[in-house]
Ligand SMILES: Cc1cc2nc3c(=O)[nH]c(=O)nc-3n(C[C@H](O)[C@H](O)[C@H](O)COP(=O)(O)OP(=O)(O)OC[C@H]3O[C@@H](n4cnc5c(N)ncnc54)[C@H](O)[C@@H]3O)c2cc1C
Ligand SMILES: Cc1cc2nc3c(=O)[nH]c(=O)nc-3n(C[C@H](O)[C@H](O)[C@H](O)COP(=O)(O)OP(=O)(O)OC[C@H]3O[C@@H](n4cnc5c(N)ncnc54)[C@H](O)[C@@H]3O)c2cc1C
């Protein structure tokens with residue numbers, strides 16, 4: 001069992017949990033993820049490691065309530081426990097000195113971009129960060145991101161905080177201003193990552209994205225997480241989750257993420273009914 | 279042997295084969311000639327004293343018979359159910375030459391079930407040796423090593439990546455063929471021997487093999503299996519509705535998708551399902567697909583029925599249940615619509631010259647392509663070793679498709695103190711061969727730690 005040490009609402013649908021998992025904390029690196037299971041009827045859910053504290057032995061996850069399992073996870077309180085917590089999984093992000101790096105986080109993707117931005121910053125890169133959300137209430141990690149960035153931009157869809165528009169608007173401006181950019185790292189909804197890839201492709205800027213296909217084991221055993229990258233099929237859980245954005249078949253990823261739409265609805269309804277019946 | 283009726287069992291996941299009654303078991307045992315040379319035992323990879331335990335059944339000493347089997351086989355309730363007996367012990371039975379071999383597997387299952395019903399006792403444990411062994415992977419190979427070393431007094435810690443131990447026995451082989459309660463029983467027994475089981479522990483990520491050795495483990499056994507699913511690399515394999523058998527079976531068995539939405543993990547099976555392959559994995563996938571509601575299920579296999587590697591009983595059960603065998607053909611591409619599987623294009627084969635293995639090689643017939651409408655496709659064309667351990671342990675030598683190089687007699691790898699066995703060394707094989715490798719490795723580790731071997 002893995003104890004929830006801290007639980008926070010970052011917004012109405014985005015929650016932070018700090019979980020005691022000293023062995024994972026010892027090994028975790030930016031870009032890796034965990035797979036957790038709430039209880040013995042639960043599914044295995046992948047979550048990026050949003051932060052780790054080796055001294056305290058904790059792993060932080062930040063998640064958005066989107067369906068049955070994340071809704072149930074959000075009901076857990078400090079002091080309660082999660083049954084299974086496996087990690088660190090996946091390849092760490094490729095952190096080295098690139099020069100000038102742009103880190104883009106959209107929606108809940110701000111959480112996983114944070115440790116990467118921090119690591120890039122620590123590796124001596126100049127870091128320009130762009131974070132975006134639907135509105136001010138959905139924004140989080142502003143201070144954290146600011147503290148690891150040389151330049152920091154905020155955008156919201158409705159302009160309630162920062163610039164109004166999309167993260168790609170800022171990126172576009174940067175690219176057009178002729179600024180020399182050596183690396184772009186983008187994590188967020190698939191359409192956002194696809195748009196970033198399209199923008200940087202023409203400029204020939206190395207671009208990484210972190211992919212989130214549907215996973216089961218997370219150890220390379222099921223192949224459910226396969227994504228088309230260039231000419232080949234990769235297992236995101238072991239070969240990734242970071243990939244060269246210019247090689248990724250984003251349309252296929254979008255389709256594959258929808259595979260269980262109907263069942264996910266049924267699962268949620270079934271759970272709500274059970275809750276009502278007590 | 280009694281079985282559930284096919285039209286009943288395709289609607290449930292309960293065990294198909296119901297096992298012998300006491301009278302049936304004794305009657306079957308009476309057929310055994312108690313051959314002096316024990317040809318049957320020489321066909322068993324772990325050399326079970328077959329006439330020995332069958333004699334005890336004749337005397338109705340069922341618990342004695344179970345003990346006899348367990349002298350060489352830690353997991354008889356499992357082997358009795360899943361060994362390919364017709365290619366092993368029963369193949370060499372003296373009675374098989376003229377008529378029907380003694381049903382050794384079924385008798386083994388009978389005595390093991392009897393023993394379990396009476397409650398298995400933990401043997402008295404020896405004095406601790408003060409030495410520690412790490413076992414990586416909790417499939418049949420790892421379970422055997424852990425049990426044997428614990429019985430010798432070693433401190434054993436078993437690391438398993440998944441949340442439940444048992445390897446393929448838990449995530450792959452379905453409930454209706456091997457009830458999970460039986461696997462759990464065996465694992466409880468092993469825990470009772472003092473083995474410390476750590477689930478959610480992926481070696482290579484949470485700790486490397488070198489770190490285990492530095493951490494005070496005197497030896498490491500690697501039994502990580504062949505868990506990496508192969509695909510055919512044909513167009514359309516990443517469409518929705520295409521599964522590897524591993525994913526299909528893991529969702530169904532480990533995650534209990536057949537009880538969705540009581541259990542949270544979904545699975546999707548349409549009306550028409552094709553399973554590519556001819557082994558046990560293919561049969562298990564096909565029979566799961568039927569039970570999950572597919573109306574028509576096809577096995578697509580390149581060779582003829584005679585060459586199918588699956589256990590004879592599984593093919594028989596699958597056909598009884600209505601699985602259709604489409605032999606001598608293979609997929610060439612998967613056709614999609616809106617991201618989903620719509621149809622499967624296959625090509626026909628004919629049997630040509632015999633290859634090295636003596637099997638006639640299938641040759642594609644040009645222009646014989648045909649299309650079958652389909653909404654689920656399961657790829658059951660084999661598994662390779664997962665490369666994580668070899669990637670993170672620089673001095674482990676690997677061979678064909680990433681198997682670990684190890685001495686067949688001792689399991690010793692190219693790294694001192696590190697042993698390996700089971701599918702990670704042989705490539706996908708059988709439960710009993712993995713256990714045999716585990717037994718030999720446990721004996722070798724014991725010799726190594728006592729200093730008789732260096
Ligand atoms: C490597 C990786 C890292 C991730 N990191 C985060 C994170 O830091 N924060 C966060 O909020 N979310 C993250 N996700 C996504 C998260 O796993 C899903 O949102 C969650 O599993 C949804 O479960 P649900 O039952 O609440 O929703 P459901 O209603 O079951 O699903 C909603 C959507 O989530 C996706 N999803 C469902 N099941 C899975 C699954 N087993 N694996 C992956 N995606 C699934 C599907 O696209 C689905 O349509 C990550 C996914 C991956 C693969
Ligand atoms: C669907 C199916 C049906 C089968 N049917 C039969 C049958 O009827 N009869 C028969 O004899 N054989 C059958 N087999 C084959 C048989 O199951 C295998 O040969 C046998 O299980 C191999 O045992 P093993 O101990 O080597 O590995 P496995 O059973 O594969 O166990 C390996 C374990 O190691 C774990 N692991 C892997 N990597 C790591 C790591 N890095 N760290 C920690 N843990 C790790 C895995 O999660 C797994 O639990 C079948 C196989 C399948 C897939």
Ligand code: SF4
Pocket residue numbers: 321322323324325326328351357358361363366367368382383386710
């Ligand atoms: S372990 Fe398998 S091969 Fe050996 S006697 Fe039992 S059923 Fe036959």
Ligand code: SF4
Pocket residue numbers: 309310311312313316317318319328329332370371372373380382
């Ligand atoms: S070969 Fe057949 S008849 Fe002879 S001892 Fe073995 S099981 Fe009995």
Ligand code: FES
Pocket residue numbers: 214215216217218219220221222223224225226235236237238
């Ligand atoms: S999640 Fe199963 S192989 Fe990646």
Ligand SMILES: [Mg+2]
Pocket residue numbers: 043067068069264267
């Ligand atoms: Mg879900």
